[in-house]
Amino acid sequence: MPRGVPRRTALRLLGGATVAGGLLAMSSPMASARRDWKPVAEAVRREYLWAWQHYVERALGADHIKPISGGREDFFVEGHSIGLSLVEAVDTLWLMEADAEVQQAVQWIKDNLSFDVDAPFQVFETNIRMVGGLASAYHCTGDQRLLELAVDVADRLLPAFTESPTGLPYRYVNLATGAVSVPETNIVEIGTYIAEFGVLSEWTGDRRYFDLAKQAMRVAFDKRTELGLLPHDIHAETGEWRNRQATVGPPGDSYYEYLWDGYVLFGDEELRQWYDTLTDAILAHQAERHQNLLWFPQVDAFTGDVLSRDQSVLAAFYAGLLGESGRLTEGRAYHDAFNIVQDEFGVIPTSVDYSTMSATDRSNALRPEFADSAFMLWLATGDEIFRERANLHFENMLKTSKTTYGFASLADVTANPPSQEDTCPGYWWSEQMKYYWLLFSDAQRFDYQNNYLSTEANVLRGARR
Numbered sequence: 001m002p003r004g005v006p007r008r009t010a011l012r013l014l015g016g017a018t019v020a021g022g023l024l025a026m027s028s029p030m031a032s033a034r035r036d037w038k039p040v041a042e043a044v045r046r047e048y049l050w051a052w053q054h055y056v057e058r059a060l061g062a063d064h065i066k067p068i069s070g071g072r073e074d075f076f077v078e079g080h081s082i083g084l085s086l087v088e089a090v091d092t093l094w095l096m097e098a099d100a101e102v103q104q105a106v107q108w109i110k111d112n113l114s115f116d117v118d119a120p121f122q123v124f125e126t127n128i129r130m131v132g133g134l135a136s137a138y139h140c141t142g143d144q145r146l147l148e149l150a151v152d153v154a155d156r157l158l159p160a161f162t163e164s165p166t167g168l169p170y171r172y173v174n175l176a177t178g179a180v181s182v183p184e185t186n187i188v189e190i191g192t193y194i195a196e197f198g199v200l201s202e203w204t205g206d207r208r209y210f211d212l213a214k215q216a217m218r219v220a221f222d223k224r225t226e227l228g229l230l231p232h233d234i235h236a237e238t239g240e241w242r243n244r245q246a247t248v249g250p251p252g253d254s255y256y257e258y259l260w261d262g263y264v265l266f267g268d269e270e271l272r273q274w275y276d277t278l279t280d281a282i283l284a285h286q287a288e289r290h291q292n293l294l295w296f297p298q299v300d301a302f303t304g305d306v307l308s309r310d311q312s313v314l315a316a317f318y319a320g321l322l323g324e325s326g327r328l329t330e331g332r333a334y335h336d337a338f339n340i341v342q343d344e345f346g347v348i349p350t351s352v353d354y355s356t357m358s359a360t361d362r363s364n365a366l367r368p369e370f371a372d373s374a375f376m377l378w379l380a381t382g383d384e385i386f387r388e389r390a391n392l393h394f395e396n397m398l399k400t401s402k403t404t405y406g407f408a409s410l411a412d413v414t415a416n417p418p419s420q421e422d423t424c425p426g427y428w429w430s431e432q433m434k435y436y437w438l439l440f441s442d443a444q445r446f447d448y449q450n451n452y453l454s455t456e457a458n459v460l461r462g463a464r465r
Contacts, residue, residue: 127157368432445464
């Protein structure tokens with residue numbers, strides 16, 4: 001498993017680039033003038049630490065804080081919080097140089113976190129959040145106990161792979177007994193492991209993690225249709241497709257992301273070939289221009305017929321993935337499309353029908369994907385327009401989601417004011433606030449040229465200790 005290929009490998013594909021101020025900058029007629037982003041960075045850190053203090057005071061160890069009432073909420077299993085938000089927060093706090101808070105969080109993990117829970121846990125979510133969160137916390141702090149816990153929970157997930165006749169993981173595994181369940185799955189939940197499992201293979205010398213993750217990806221790739229597309233639903237026991245629809249949004253999104261990421265992190269050329277093959281097919285058969293904007297409708301993977309022009313906010317990540325893999329024209333164009341949605345609604349709805357620019361799901365659970373792709377495209381181009389867009393994303397979140405004890409998901413972004421829900425997802429602590437911080441702060445603890453952030457924005461490469 002070769003090492004040392006930086007995440008920004010794609011930057012080598014871009015001509016006319018110069019390094020300035022530690023970041024890659026490109027001259028472009030589209031580029032905006034630079035501004036002083038330090039006040040925005042300070043606001044991001046201030047709001048994050050304010051929310052963290054409320055979590056500590058009212059919900060320490062809970063998976064989620066209820067930001068309106070100040071209550072606690074479980075995520076994985078009712079009655080079994082395992083400190084999800086806290087684990088998700090460690091690397092963000094560390095990047096913000098909030099060292100007292102990092103120590104507090106790590107101490108809670110070392111004193112309290114146990115995965116000996118006799119209940120089924122969703123394998124995909126447990127991996128990206130807990131394996132990834134602990135691995136990132138270890139990468140940032142160097143505390144060996146965090147790596148031991150990451151290995152412990154990863155080992156408890158392995159029966160989902162090893163008990164499957166196809167190598168496609170079951171959706172659920174009991175962390176205490178290893179019992180597996182629910183073979184009806186999708187390509188996201190079988191293909192989003194190579195980053196977290198791969199770094200564990202690197203750090204422990206045990207190839208099982210990497211090999212099991214890659215084999216699951218291979219099974220799906222080998223079943224692509226004649227158009228080169230992947231339906232999104234698959235059966236773990238039979239390996240047969242359960243639907244015909246292909247999408248770059250959920251539940252298809254991070255399968256494609258992790259093909260590229262597996263290449264970038266580990267230099268695996270086969271993963272790069274798979275990524276290029278599928279991306280070429282997506283651009284050929286799914287890309288659609290509507291009113292001069294680039295979109296990716298859901299299509300029949302066997303015929304290419306358009307099935308739906310609903311676009312999930314989660315699909316906004318794809319703009320950044322296209323950009324970082326060397327397809328900058330398409331990446332910019334897709335981000336432009338979502339920027340139109342942001343201009344139209346303020347907070348981007350969970351889904352819109354782009355043919356009518358109407359919200360088909362008016363909620364927004366503090367979704368970070370637009371900020372994610374802004375960060376990736378800014379790294380790839382140096383164009384200030386992506387920081388401007390992310391700044392507006394941050395301002396809109398402050399206006400609509402800030403409440404008594406933290407930041408709340410929105411039930412209806414079209415209401416005036418947008419209506420809030422008494423929940424704050426664990427990924428808020430790991431994702432958009434980290435993207436904002438890295439965009440605006442010139443963070444001293446982050447290597448802007450050689451780094452890796454997972455689908456959950458966990459820092460698995462690039463921490464400067």
